[in-house]
Amino acid sequence: MRFSCERDLLSESIGIASRALESRSFGNGVHLDLTGDNLVIYAHETDILIEVRIEVLGHEDGSCVIPTPLTSDLIKSLGEGIVEIDVDDMALTMRSQRAKMSVNLVADFNPPYLRDETVAPVTVDAGELKEALAQVIRASAKGDARDFVYTGVLFAAIDGGLRLVATDGVRMAIRDLRGVNLLESDSEVIVPARSLTELEKLLALRSQKEELRVSVGDKEAAFEIGDFLLVTRLIEERYRDYRQVIQPSYPKRLVVSKREIVEALRRLRRMARENRDMTNLRLDITETRLFMSVHIPQVGTATEELEATYIGDEEISLAFDPELLNEGIDAVGSEYAALEIVATNKAVRIANADNSDLTYLLMPIRQ
Known part of the structure; x- marks a missing residue:
C-alpha cells in the first residue's frame, strides 16, 4: 500500500478512529484500507466502531493495522505538508522532507466488527443532539457501576419526539427532543454512555449544520455525519421505570440567573473542596433572595447572596453536594435556571426557566 496525504489530516484522522479503543497500548491497532484515492481509517472493540474516511493521493491499494498512538504521534512530529506512506508486509514507513521513520505493523486480535441488519437512517439536527448529549451523559453511571444498565442512556419514544434519560442512582437527567421521530411508538433502547461521549466529541468537530444520519436497530445504533461513522452495540437490558421519581407537580419554584x-x-466549590467528603452546600431561599453558603469547621466559611424570584407557601432551606448541584445548573440551556421543589426529602427538579425540555433531578442532603 502506498499513498500521499497532508500530515495533519492523516494524524488527526488516525487519532479520531483510535478513540474506539479503551486501551491504547502498542498492541491495539487502527486499520487503514486504501482503494484508489479513498482511505478508510477505523478502529473497533466488541461494542464500538469509529470510522473516518478521507481523500488521499493513492498509488497502490492495500490494507494494514498500525499501532496507536505511536503512529499518529510520529506522523504529527514530521514537517508540515505532504507525508508519503509506504506499507509492506512488516512495517509502515513515513517520509516527509528529510525525515524517514517506520513502525512495525500489529496483528489484529479483535474479531471483525459484524454490522447488524441495516436500518433506514433518520436525519437528526446535529447541534440539538450534541447539546442534549452534553446535558444528559453527565448523570450516567460510570463503567464500574454495579448496575450495568445505568452505564447507558435510555432513548425512549414519546409523543412528538424522543426522550434521553440517564441516572447514576443519585441524580437523573432527562432531555426531550421535539420532532425527532427516531424510534417507533412506545419503543426504547439503551445506548452506552461511553459511545455517546465519543459521538459528542465527533459532533464537535463538524459543522452543526451538517446532516446527521442516525439508524437504530435491534442490537446496534449507527451515527454518521460527513466523513465520520460511529457504530455502537446497544445494552440489551430493560431500563427501570424512571417516571416514578418525577413528581406530578412542584409547588415551590425558584428562578435565578444561570450566569x-x-x-x-x-467560588463556593473551591471552599468545599477543602473537605470534599464532608461538606454540603446550603441554600436558604426567601421570596426575593437566594443565600448560598459553605461552612467548614476550622477552615472557613464562604457565602453568596443572589437576587431571585421565589414562589412558595414558605421559605425553605436545602443542602446539596456542591459538584452535583453545579452539574445540574450547568446543564440548563436558558438564561435563567429554575429549581422546583416539593419538600426537603424529595428530589429537586432543576430545569430551564422558560421551557420543560430539560429535567435534572437531584436529592437534597439531610441537614
Whole structure:
C-alpha cells in the first residue's frame, strides 16, 4: 500500500478512529484500507466502531493495522505538508522532507466488527443532539457501576419526539427532543454512555449544520455525519421505570440567573473542596433572595447572596453536594435556571426557566 496525504489530516484522522479503543497500548491497532484515492481509517472493540474516511493521493491499494498512538504521534512530529506512506508486509514507513521513520505493523486480535441488519437512517439536527448529549451523559453511571444498565442512556419514544434519560442512582437527567421521530411508538433502547461521549466529541468537530444520519436497530445504533461513522452495540437490558421519581407537580419554584449562580458555585466549590467528603452546600431561599453558603469547621466559611424570584407557601432551606448541584445548573440551556421543589426529602427538579425540555433531578442532603 502506498499513498500521499497532508500530515495533519492523516494524524488527526488516525487519532479520531483510535478513540474506539479503551486501551491504547502498542498492541491495539487502527486499520487503514486504501482503494484508489479513498482511505478508510477505523478502529473497533466488541461494542464500538469509529470510522473516518478521507481523500488521499493513492498509488497502490492495500490494507494494514498500525499501532496507536505511536503512529499518529510520529506522523504529527514530521514537517508540515505532504507525508508519503509506504506499507509492506512488516512495517509502515513515513517520509516527509528529510525525515524517514517506520513502525512495525500489529496483528489484529479483535474479531471483525459484524454490522447488524441495516436500518433506514433518520436525519437528526446535529447541534440539538450534541447539546442534549452534553446535558444528559453527565448523570450516567460510570463503567464500574454495579448496575450495568445505568452505564447507558435510555432513548425512549414519546409523543412528538424522543426522550434521553440517564441516572447514576443519585441524580437523573432527562432531555426531550421535539420532532425527532427516531424510534417507533412506545419503543426504547439503551445506548452506552461511553459511545455517546465519543459521538459528542465527533459532533464537535463538524459543522452543526451538517446532516446527521442516525439508524437504530435491534442490537446496534449507527451515527454518521460527513466523513465520520460511529457504530455502537446497544445494552440489551430493560431500563427501570424512571417516571416514578418525577413528581406530578412542584409547588415551590425558584428562578435565578444561570450566569450568576454558576459564578457563585465556582467560588463556593473551591471552599468545599477543602473537605470534599464532608461538606454540603446550603441554600436558604426567601421570596426575593437566594443565600448560598459553605461552612467548614476550622477552615472557613464562604457565602453568596443572589437576587431571585421565589414562589412558595414558605421559605425553605436545602443542602446539596456542591459538584452535583453545579452539574445540574450547568446543564440548563436558558438564561435563567429554575429549581422546583416539593419538600426537603424529595428530589429537586432543576430545569430551564422558560421551557420543560430539560429535567435534572437531584436529592437534597439531610441537614
